[in-house]
Amino acid sequence: MYPMGLVEKIFALAGFKPVRRxxxxxxxxxxxxxxxxxxxxxxxxxxxEGRQEGEVLHVTGLIFLPSETSDEGAVMDVLMLPPFTGAVGSVHSHPGPVNLPSAADLHFFSKNGLFHLIIAHPYTMETVAAYTRNGDPVDFEVVP
Structure with a gap:
């Protein structure tokens, strides 16, 4: 079992409940x-960035941390995350056509938030996939 990640600790402190939507x-x-x-x-x-409203998780923004990226991966320094920022998960891109999580993605998901997006090339809504912290596919809605 992995130790609880920083974002997960923040969720626990904030009293997040199960998400249905x-x-x-x-x-x-x-x-x-x-x-x-x-x-x-x-x-x-x-x-x-977002907030939980009852059983609804509402994603309202992005938080950028120091990171290193290449055509093979991206690494964020989550220890630079200020406490209580409203981080609810992550998003990252895959430069190839596959939006399935890698083993490293699954490890990161399990320690950092409730909801994660992977967007694959050519970077359209059709190539966006969403996952729970356990790596299970999950539906989401885009709202105005």
Whole structure:
């Protein structure tokens, strides 16, 4: 078993409950698509900012931390995350056509938040996949 990650500790302190629905602001999704396109062929990575409203997780922004990226991966320094920032998960791109999580992605997901997005090339809504912290696929909605 892995030790509890920093973001997970923040969730525990904040008293997060089970999530039944995830909504992502359209401005956030537009920004993710644009950053992924501009970063190609390198990956990009960021944390998702949001809040839980009852059983709904609402993603409202992005948090950028110091990171290193290449065409083979992206690494964020999550220890640079200020406490209580509202981080609820992560997003990163894959420069190839596959949006399935790698073993490293699954390890990161398990320690850092509730909801994670992977966007694959060519970086369209059709190439975005969402996962729980356990790596299970999950549906989400994009809202205005």
């Amino acid at each position: 995830v909504v992502v602001d359209s401005e956030v999704m537009d920004e993710v698509l644009e950053i992924a396109r501009r970063s190609h062929p390198h990956e990009f990575a960021a944390l998702l």
